[in-house]
């Protein structure tokens with residue numbers, strides 16, 4: 001196969017982003033962070049005074065922001081209406097509101113289409129990370145990975161990233177977001193039937209990367 005499509009799904013704090021970027025870089029593939037796209041649209045809603053809990057208002061505004069993702073794994077970028085949004089999309093406010101926005105079907109339809117266009121355009125192939133890539137966005141992916149880890153391990157990693165944030169509070173916020181993402185009606189966070197599940201609780205990042213690279217090599 002000259003082009004390979006890899007879908008990496010799972011809840012937050014499982015090492016999805018670090019793993020996906022490293023695998024893409026090693027194999028010379030493009031990389032797409034779909035969570036960043038949902039964060040970007042959420043940031044636009046907040047900045048433009050749209051109440052994220054008003055489903056109709058969110059649906060009506062969904063097509064307004066122009067979201068562009070850069071797919072170089074060494075330097076992934078995201079812009080909203082031409083402005084760099086990589087900093088603003090990581091704030092606690094965006095993190096706490098993104099599940100409400102990403103649950104709106106009109107938002108998902110638009111972002112899913114964007115993701116499929118980007119994946120089709122990736123010449124050597126692409127690693128796409130998210131929640132519904134294997135189930136909904138790219139059901140024909142060559143390899144589907146579903147990353148998991150214990151809530152404790154996920155919270156510990158996340159608070160490490162947030163430089164010493166309270167682990168208990170981080171765990172509560174993370175469990176709440178995963179519950180919202182898993183229980184929404186439109187393409188919830190779920191493992192595809194044909195996905196390979198990798199529990200990363202006891203693994204180092206390097207071990208997870210190696211495991212995924214081996215699985216990709218087996219399929220091309």
Ligand code: C5P
Pocket residue numbers: 012034035036038039098099100102103129130131132133177181
């Ligand atoms: O991966 P990240 O934590 O940045 O994702 C942020 C949020 O975007 C998730 O909590 C979820 O609400 C949404 N998301 C989604 N579908 C995806 C990727 C992310 O609904 N494929």
